[in-house]
Amino acid sequence: MSYREERRADQAAERTQDREDLRLKLEAQLKAKEITAEQKRQDDEAKREQARKDVETKRRQQQADKKARAQEKERKRAARRAKFGKVTGWLNRNPVTAFVGFVMVCSIVPAVISQVGALSDAGVFPLLAALLSAMLEGTAWALTFMGKAAEDAGRPAGKYRIATWVTAVLAAGVNYWHWSSALPGEKWVAVVFAASSLIAIYLWDMKTHGSHGKTKEERRREKARKKHFADRRKHHKDIAAEADRLLSALPFESVTDEEAFATAWQIKKGTQQGLSAEIFAEVTDARVNVGAAFELAEHVRPELIRAGMLANLHNPLPGRFAEGIPTLGPSISFPALQRGSESPTAQAGIGVYGSEAASEKASEKVRKNDGGNASGNGSRGRSDEELEQLLPEAHRVAVDLVAEGKQISAAALAKHLKIRREDGMKLRDRVVAERKLKLVDSTEPAALGA
Secondary structure (H helix, E strand, O other), X not given: OOHHHHHHXXXXXXXXXXXXXXXXXXXXXXXXXXXXXXXXXXXXHHHHHHHXXXXXXXXXXXXXXXXXXXXXXXXXXXXXXXXXXXXXXXXXXXXXXXXXXXXXXXXXXXXXXXXHHHHHHOOOOHHHHHHHHHHHHHHHHHHHHHHHHHHHOOOOOXXXXXXXXXXXXXXXXXXXXXXXXXXXXXXXXXXXHHHHHHHHHHHHHHHHHHOOOOOHHHHHHHHHHHHHHHHHHHHOHHHHHHHHHHHHHOOOOOOOHHHHHHHHHHHHHOOOOOOOHHHHHHHHHHHHHHHHHHHHOOOOOHHHHHHHHHOOOOOOOOHHHHOXXXXXXXXXXXXXXXXXXXXXXXXXXXXXXXXXXXXXXXXXXXXXXXXXXXXXXXXXXXXHHHHHHHHXXXXXXXXXXXXXOOOOOHHXXXXXXXXXXXXXXXXXXXXXXXXXXXXXXXXXXXXXXX
């Protein structure tokens, strides 16, 4: 290949290389522009997103601030309502204190102004007159509150009340002197201004002392309590003296007066407070007399009275006063002998019956009115031997009747044994008598053992 051809080939290769370099350069520039555009787009997007976030954050902050302001406003409104409610509630609970305070202000202010005028007219410097007037009224109120504090603490407050009224009367005298001199023909004006120094002290004194104290019922109870203790010392001097010795011997306030008296009674009388050996003896004698009266009564069954008396040994004092008293036997109220549902005989199925004469009258009436028996055995009654044979069966029927809560009656025995009612009466009397004897035999050992 010649030089020119080589030269042309080299130039062609150089031009090709230049074109390739230009192409690569253009591609690099284009790529760089694309990257720059993409980066700008991303930056713009990030800016827009940040701006949107900033707007959202600002909006939320504004909403939070608005909500906080609303809550603070509601809190302040609730606080004002609570404060107003507290004030109105206090006024509702203490109307007397509120009106007393109002009247006191209306009384004190004119009194102070009047005293200032009185001292100024006397030639005292106005500032000194104001200080002296405030001193006079202030002293009265300082003494008033000092007395209230002493009273609340349980200390004597009489001297403070006396000093308060002396100061108030002195202030009232100043006002009266001033206005009686200023208006000689209008004495009522001097009286009104003098009263203005007293009204406030009077109202406060009535509020702190007149509205307190014991009620009528409390005073009545206190009077009754004092009378009770006076009667106790009058009627039981030896026991009261023993109680005083116990109180002085024991530590201070370790026992009450009532406890000391109850203990002294136990020491002196040996039994519960209110009872004594003499009382027990009197009650026993009375019981014996009652039993004798029953035994002397007409148409009374001795075995019934004996059973009732053995079941009626009980404490002399009923109810709660008998608590702690040693029991002497079964504690059943005495009227039980007259009530079939509660007496010992009723519990045994015996019931309450009349006299033997009444039983005979009833038997005679049955004999007249009953033309036959319950079982149709004819007009002839059972013999004593036949009734004796029926006696065990009658006891069994009686037990069944008692178990059912019924009384042992002639009609019931006649119905169950299929015999005449007259024979039923005879069996009824035999069964009742034997059950009474059994009741007495079972009750007497228990009473003697007690």
